[in-house]
Amino acid sequence: MKEKLMTVGVDYDEVLKRFMGKEDFYLRMLRKFLDDKNFAGLKQTVEEKNWKEAFTYAHTVKGLCGNLGLGGIMDYAGPLTEELRSEPYDEEVIMNYMNHVVKVYDKTVEVIQSL
Helix, strand or coil: HHHHCCCCEHHHHHHHHHHCCHHHHHHHHHHHHHHCCHHHHHHHHHCCCCCHHHHHHHHHHHHHHHCCEEEHHHHHHHHHHHCCCCCCCCHHHHHHHHHHHHHHHHHHHHHHHCC
């Protein structure tokens, strides 16, 4: 499990400390992450160019990934959140970050599902 999660940017030892060494609890939280609807909301609001609402979703996704130690997603969700924080919006930059978020998110979901 550790090796697989590390391929998507999880600092496994550090995140396990946060979960008080309870690997089974961490795995349960990762599986709950798969059911979270905030990423779908982020994708939809970015597609609609609803930047203010996209910010809220991006911020929530960033927080969830931060709590779960999903560093690969955080690498792009963090800058995406900052880009969506205020006007003027640079659509090209937003879409670039979003494309990376989608790729890493999909890979992360694939890894979690394989656990």
